Amino acid sequence: xxxxxxxxxxxxxxxxxxxxxxxxxxxxxxxxxxxxxxxxxxxxxxxxxxxxxxxxxxxxxxxxxxxxxxxxxxxxxxxxxxxxxxxxxxxxxxxxxxxxxxxxxxxxxxxxxxxxxxxxxxxxxxxxxxxxxxxxxxxxxxxxxxxxxxxxxxxxxxxxxxxxx
Numbered sequence: 001x002x003x004x005x006x007x008x009x010x011x012x013x014x015x016x017x018x019x020x021x022x023x024x025x026x027x028x029x030x031x032x033x034x035x036x037x038x039x040x041x042x043x044x045x046x047x048x049x050x051x052x053x054x055x056x057x058x059x060x061x062x063x064x065x066x067x068x069x070x071x072x073x074x075x076x077x078x079x080x081x082x083x084x085x086x087x088x089x090x091x092x093x094x095x096x097x098x099x100x101x102x103x104x105x106x107x108x109x110x111x112x113x114x115x116x117x118x119x120x121x122x123x124x125x126x127x128x129x130x131x132x133x134x135x136x137x138x139x140x141x142x143x144x145x146x147x148x149x150x151x152x153x154x155x156x157x158x159x160x161x162x163x164x165x
Contacts, residue, residue: 003118008151013144019048024057044115055095069100
């Protein structure tokens, strides 16, 4: 999903129990998009995608990974909000440790906070406003087609809303 436009740029439906193995296929889908659409600069995903392999895959694709290291609490204290940036990570740090450090910096926190206003409202609108609460078809291939139809309708609705008056 693009943070500026809220357009869904790639989709995947799977029967996997968790997201850990879904990040690399999604990166491949993003890289397969036409170059005219631009290239992903960073990827913001929740802690369900956290693994050393996923961080390394992002860096190999020249995409800055911002993957939550742990579930963060709400309502940080003012000391946490205005704390000075952490010292830079050592050169010997692994890519996962470097990414964890980036998330602790003010810039990293600000970038990761975009997750709150990017996918969450879109999925909320799809569920509540568009009324898509569950798949109506059965079978993986049918569900993939149904989800693609839902995301295309969201994108059409969003592009119409983005038109200048």
